[in-house]
Amino acid sequence: MGIRLQLVFIIASLLTFVYVILRIRKHGLNIEDSITWILWSILLLIVSFFPQISIFVSNALGFISPSNFILVLFIFFLYIMVFTQNIEISKLKGKQQDLIQKLSLIEHDQRAAAEKASKEEA
Amino acid sequence: MKDQLKTLVVIPAYNEALNIEKTITDLQTNAPQVDYVVINDGSKDNTLEVLEKNGYNYINGFLNQGLFGAVQTGFKYAYEKGYDIAIQFDGDGQHSAAYIQDLVDEIEKGSNIVIGSRFVSEKKPWTARMAGSRLIAAAIKLVTGKTVLDPTSGFRAYDKACIKEYAFDSNMPPEPDTLVYMYRKKKKIKEVQVQMSEREFGESYLNLPNTVKYMTRMLVSILLIQPFRKV
Numbered sequence: 298m299g300i301r302l303q304l305v306f307i308i309a310s311l312l313t314f315v316y317v318i319l320r321i322r323k324h325g326l327n328i329e330d331s332i333t334w335i336l337w338s339i340l341l342l343i344v345s346f347f348p349q350i351s352i353f354v355s356n357a358l359g360f361i362s363p364s365n366f367i368l369v370l371f372i373f374f375l376y377i378m379v380f381t382q383n384i385e386i387s388k389l390k391g392k393q394q395d396l397i398q399k400l401s402l403i404e405h406d407q408r409a410a411a412e413k414a415s416k417e418e419a
Numbered sequence: 420m421k422d423q424l425k426t427l428v429v430i431p432a433y434n435e436a437l438n439i440e441k442t443i444t445d446l447q448t449n450a451p452q453v454d455y456v457v458i459n460d461g462s463k464d465n466t467l468e469v470l471e472k473n474g475y476n477y478i479n480g481f482l483n484q485g486l487f488g489a490v491q492t493g494f495k496y497a498y499e500k501g502y503d504i505a506i507q508f509d510g511d512g513q514h515s516a517a518y519i520q521d522l523v524d525e526i527e528k529g530s531n532i533v534i535g536s537r538f539v540s541e542k543k544p545w546t547a548r549m550a551g552s553r554l555i556a557a558a559i560k561l562v563t564g565k566t567v568l569d570p571t572s573g574f575r576a577y578d579k580a581c582i583k584e585y586a587f588d589s590n591m592p593p594e595p596d597t598l599v600y601m602y603r604k605k606k607k608i609k610e611v612q613v614q615m616s617e618r619e620f621g622e623s624y625l626n627l628p629n630t631v632k633y634m635t636r637m638l639v640s641i642l643l644i645q646p647f648r649k650v
């Protein structure tokens with residue numbers, strides 16, 4: 298990896314890190330969900346400061362070049378993120394459905410009770 | 420009985436059918452001066468039936484939210500009912516109601532948060548279980564310079580301002596990491612010695628597979644998130 302590419306990498310990962318922290322500071326993301334992004338941006342920082350790590354791993358795994366390895370790493374991370382997000386959305390859908398049903402039932406009971414009360418009055 | 424602040428004990432219960440009666444009996448005998456509310460956190464066992472049968476004061480959260488959501492429900496209730504102190508108390512019989520008054524007394528003396536701590540006058544044992552506690556304590560010390568002897572204790576009392584804080588902020592789980600944030604807000608946090616027992620039945624929220632996740636969350640949050648949050 299050339300020195301120029303490494304510099305780009307360092308700046309990009311620093312900016313990512315700062316951006317993630319700033320967004321959390323502004324309550325943009327809850328702590329639970331931000332952990333993955335923080336860990337990921339730390340990993341990027343480490344790798345960009347010590348490219349030897351990615352060179353070593355990429356050679357050990359038989360990649361043609363370290364940049365290929367990094368690309369694969371990113372795609373894998375994004376793949377996992379999309380997948381976990383999907384699971385999360387499914388769960389939310391289920392919970393939302395439960396909530397709507399529960400509330401509709403409560404509303405029905407309330408309406409029935411109100412009708413009964415007004416009949417008794419009349 | 421002396422005139423004291425209105426206190427609510429918040430008891431989150433997830434699948435605690437076997438423990439909850441004992442917990443409430445303990446409360447009623449050893450701390451009759453305080454109110455309590457049980458939050459059923461969408462239990463899959465017959466916790467709800469047990470609560471109903473005994474006529475306990477409970478809120479039925481019909482979906483599982485996890486510990487934080489359940490406790491927060493209780494804090495919202497405390498806020499709406501105008502309580503001065505809210506105490507987080509486990510439904511599994513780990514905590515002993517006999518110490519509630521000690522926590523309340525410290526709030527009355529001017530602390531904002533009081534932690535029922537196992538290690539004020541007693542030494543923290545060098546067990547694997549306590550390694551996590553030490554790590555969290557060290558991280559808190561590093562960031563705030565303050566020593567918390569029992570950061571993972573789930574037995575805590577909060578004053579009125581803190582109730583509001585914890586009730587309405589979605590980033591305020593009552594966990595060790597938010598103590599850092601409270602220290603940054605210049606809140607007075609105090610620990611008092613309590614005894615805790617092991618749970619008798621059922622599984623803890625914090626089972627073994629979750630421990631690594633919990634520790635990562637705590638350390639990242641204490642070291643990298645809480646110090647940067649807007650105060």
